[in-house]
Each structure stands twice: as structure tokens, then as C-alpha cells.
Amino acid sequence: MLKGTKSSLYTSFSPITEDVKPEGSQYVVVDDGHLLHKIVWRQQTTFGAIADRYVQYLNNKYGQDIAVIFNDFPDDDKKSTKNCERLRRAAHFSPDVMFHEETVLQYTKEKLLANECNKKRFIELLKKALQKANNCVQQAVEDADLTIVNTAISVAPRCDYNELLFIYAISGCDITSALFGQGKNKFISLFLKHEELLNRAATFLNPQATTEQVTEAGGNVLVALYGGDPATQNLDELRYHSFVKAAAKTKFNLARLPPTTDAAQLHAMRSYHQVQTWLENEKDPLKWGWMHTPSGLFPKKSEKDPAPESLLQCISCTCKKDCTNACGCRKAGLHCSLLCKHYIGQSCENPMPVILDNESEERDAPAPIDMVDEQLECEDIEL
Numbered sequence: 001m002l003k004g005t006k007s008s009l010y011t012s013f014s015p016i017t018e019d020v021k022p023e024g025s026q027y028v029v030v031d032d033g034h035l036l037h038k039i040v041w042r043q044q045t046t047f048g049a050i051a052d053r054y055v056q057y058l059n060n061k062y063g064q065d066i067a068v069i070f071n072d073f074p075d076d077d078k079k080s081t082k083n084c085e086r087l088r089r090a091a092h093f094s095p096d097v098m099f100h101e102e103t104v105l106q107y108t109k110e111k112l113l114a115n116e117c118n119k120k121r122f123i124e125l126l127k128k129a130l131q132k133a134n135n136c137v138q139q140a141v142e143d144a145d146l147t148i149v150n151t152a153i154s155v156a157p158r159c160d161y162n163e164l165l166f167i168y169a170i171s172g173c174d175i176t177s178a179l180f181g182q183g184k185n186k187f188i189s190l191f192l193k194h195e196e197l198l199n200r201a202a203t204f205l206n207p208q209a210t211t212e213q214v215t216e217a218g219g220n221v222l223v224a225l226y227g228g229d230p231a232t233q234n235l236d237e238l239r240y241h242s243f244v245k246a247a248a249k250t251k252f253n254l255a256r257l258p259p260t261t262d263a264a265q266l267h268a269m270r271s272y273h274q275v276q277t278w279l280e281n282e283k284d285p286l287k288w289g290w291m292h293t294p295s296g297l298f299p300k301k302s303e304k305d306p307a308p309e310s311l312l313q314c315i316s317c318t319c320k321k322d323c324t325n326a327c328g329c330r331k332a333g334l335h336c337s338l339l340c341k342h343y344i345g346q347s348c349e350n351p352m353p354v355i356l357d358n359e360s361e362e363r364d365a366p367a368p369i370d371m372v373d374e375q376l377e378c379e380d381i382e383l
Helices: 006-012 032-036 047-062 083-089 109-113 116-132 144-155 162-170 184-193 195-205 211-225 235-247 261-278 369-376
Strands: 028-031 066-072 136-141 290-293 296-299
Touching: 028 032, 028 047, 032 066, 047 066, 047 116, 066 116, 109 116, 116 136, 162 184, 162 195, 162 261, 184 195, 184 211, 195 211, 195 261, 211 235, 211 261, 235 261
Parallel strands: 028 066, 066 136
Antiparallel strands: 290 296
């Protein structure tokens, strides 16, 4: 899953230039992920002293009228749609460290918190320090973002944020994929320019919406996002016309093309499921773009090819050696072929599979020479 930059959404709002010092009815809700990055951990300092620095920072920055939201994971997180993201974050190994308030820090903050057990242990220590200082602490289960928003709404009940949930989900969050080259600010600009598209948000906010309605609404938004007209074009048509224009260039990135209708449908379904989760409407993830795997829930993959087979056969890479993760063919989900610039058969790390069919009585006739030449003369598309 392509991950977007969540913090880019910040630039779409008018920032507060002065320090926030809540008075009266003002209230500040602080995310634990944001808070953890604010304090530098000095070596040879005790964990208790580090926790006290966080308390001091909050009091100096925001005062006493605050709520700090800490995230927690459910016991059976394999049933969670956030399982895939947690596995991605846990890819960096870090040792499991037992510590308490008097323990002296021996690791960097980044290395220590990369281990989920260490992070939970420190959060428990920090929560006790905050509660001791009479700061409000809340524990979120599964989704801290939801608890943060609901806490803010509880003290500002007239705030209407539902449409923002739709924009946040479809543009990419922890659960849903981002679209290559289509940041959150572009989504914001799109809806500010075409307010009629916000009507599509109503479909994603409707707990009774069908997959057909969600697919249509999501497709229309994505067509408009990529510069098309939802009234006259669908994503596949727009994808084709975008490819024709891009093919005239000497170099282009296929990832910048609009998604296929099939891929967009799955993206819209997962976005809808996430919005409904935020609205506390329970939906079966298996009916909304997710599938079971031995490692837990993972996004369901598109079952249709991204392009016609004849076109896919013309895609090649220019790898000089070792077609690894950077290989253009591998990125496109294809095997290297004779069209590739330095194809070396089975020595290539991404070769065409060898299929032995000894039981078949029919054998393919050798291709005529002119057909082979025609294939080799096919124009390469560099990824």
C-alpha cells in the first residue's frame, strides 16, 4: 500500500502563529504520536526524568486544560484492518528492553520505540506521570485518531467534520492507500473548486449505502481528481487517454496514470469502510475490500490486469544487472522478457517462469521469422 503524508493536510488550514495558552473554554487535545516526538531524549537520563520533561512541556505549552490521547492495540489485532500497517511499522527490529523510572537510558529514542513492547511500556510510565500532574489521559483502543476527533467534538459540538472524514479516507490514511502523485492538498483544492463533488461524500457517510453506490461515487471523485469529466468519462477511458498523451513523452511514470476501474472500486470500498468505522458503524471488512491471510486482514488486490495483455508484453526494463525491487518490470507486476535491454534468461532475478507441459499432445508451432522481428521491434516503454 502506498502511504501518503498525513501531515500535508496541515497546510490546508490557517495555522496559529502564537503559542496556544488555553484560557476559559479553550481545550487542547494532544496525540501521543505528536507528543513523543517533541522531547529530545538525552543519554544517561532516567526514564522518570524523561517523563517529567513531557509533563513540563505540556504545562508550559498548553496549560492544564488538555487531554492526551494514547493509542492501544486490541488483543486480537489480526482481525483489525490496521494490522497491515502495524506489520509495516514493525519491520524495523529493536531489542526488548525492561525498564522503570530509575532505569538509565542506553538507547536512542527511535531505536527504543521501534519495538512495540518498549513503546507500550514507556507510554504506561508516561501516563502515570501525567495523571500524577492532574493531566487528563485517555486510552484509545484500535484508533487514536477517532478518539482525538471525538474528544475535540465533545467540547465543540457544533463542529461539522464528517466531510473531512471522507476526504481524509479517500486521499489515504493509515488504513487506506494513497494515490501516487495525488496529495491531500490536491483533494482539498478539488472539493473547494467543485463543491458539487461534496455530494458524493454523502454516499460515504450513509451507513446504508450499497457497494454499487460507493463505487460510483468514488469513481466520479477520482475522475475529477485526474482532470476528467465524471458526466462523460469513466476511469478506464481517462486512463487510456492519459496513457496516449504520456506515451508521446520520452519518459513517464505509469504510476501517475489514473487507477483502473477495478482498483478504484476496491479503494472506494475500503475508504467507505474506514469512514463508517470512524462513525462507529460496524461493517464487515471482508465485504468492503479486505481479505483474510495467515498474517491477518490485508487489502484485497485487483483481479484485472492493469492494461491489455498485448501492451503488457511491450513493457520492458533497462536494468543492467540484478532485476531487484527497482526493476521496471517487477514494479509493473511482470516478468522480464527478451524485450528487456539486458535480459539474461534464467540468470535474471525476475525471469519468465518455465512451464513444462509434458502431458500436452499439442505443441506450439515455431513462430515465423517476421513475427519474431515484429515483436522485437515493438517500442519499449521505459518505467
